[in-house]
Amino acid sequence: MNYKKIVEINNLSVIYHTLKGETKAIDNISLDIHHGEIVVLVGPSGCGKSTLLSAIAGLLTPSNGKVLLNGKQTNGINKNIGYMFQKDYLFEWRTILENTLIGLEIQKKLNDKSKAFVEKLLNTYGLGDFKYYYPHQLSGGMRQRVSLIRTLATNPELLLLDEPFSALDYQTRLAISDEIGSILKKEKKTAIMVTHDIAEAISSIWLINKFVQINYPD
Structure with missing residues (x-):
């Protein structure tokens, strides 16, 4: 370490x-x-x-x-610093992929490379098949995984x-x-x-x- x-x-x-x-x-x-x-x-x-x-x-x-x-x-x-709160605060009108890209959009870091990084995270941690789903279609545990990937997306x-x-x-x-x-x-x-x-x-x-x-x- x-x-x-x-x-x-x-x-x-x-x-x-x-x-x-x-x-x-x-x-x-x-x-x-x-x-x-x-x-x-x-x-x-x-x-x-x-x-x-x-x-x-x-x-x-x-x-x-x-x-x-x-x-x-x-x-x-x-x-x-990335902050993951008690609630997932996913936007219900955005897909899972769109939700995970919010931080990059806010920081104006969204590009092909950063989007590919997020999609790789989704695939690696079992959410690749759900990236075009909406939050209400996921279980609570899956929503928390989405929230974490959204936090990791900006590579804090x-x-x-x-x-x-x-x-x-x-x-x-x-x-x-x-x-x-x-x-x-x-x-x-x-x-x-x-x-x-x-x-x-x-x-x-x-x-x-x-x-x-x-x-x-x-």
């Missing part, structure tokens, strides 16, 4: 301000993540896991501390997965978590996944390099 440090989180804190006062979502977290690692953050709902991902992605500004990607402090949204250096299996039934959740973990390993991606389900995390333990327990801030 290449032990190049991809992410450095240094003394990170996030405080949300409301009319009723302050809510501390993250309190003084530090963490290093290296190239090729799959890291799972485990903790109860509301403890700040998704907030941490948002800070890493540049979707919000930390109250204290900093996040570095390849040694450079993040400043706003970074195109080298780091993937963030925010409880990506929570909408699935238990058996499907365990099966697809193994499947997606295998895809991440095969594509040699660095990934951070958050979950509140310890069983889900343990089910893919052979794929995971690091567990990190997150608790509620003091």
Whole structure:
């Protein structure tokens, strides 16, 4: 494994301000993540896991501390980071192929080469025969695979997965978590996944390099 440090989180804190006062979502977290690692953050709902991902992605500004990607402090949204949310957010009026190309369209990177790369991913991971189907014609697990391929399409250096299996039934959740973990390993991606389900995390333990327990801030 290449032990190049991809992410450095240094003394990170996030405080949300409301009319009723302050809510501390993250309190003084530090963490290093290296190239090729799959890291799972485990903790109860509301403890700040998704907030941490948002800070890493540049979707919000930390109250204290900093996040570095390849040694450079993040400043706003970074195109080298792919984000897979809890819901697949597939557009029902677009085919599976069209859905997987959205990121490339937005980043103005869609060309014959990038489209061929996406079609190769679809073929490799069992979706080639469904590329002209629509989302409602696929199972929940297949939709999550489409969502992952859409995230991989722009070839991000780091993937963030925010409880990506929570909408699935238990058996499907365990099966697809193994499947997606295998895809991440095969594509040699660095990934951070958050979950509140310890069983889900343990089910893919052979794929995971690091567990990190997150608790509620003091």
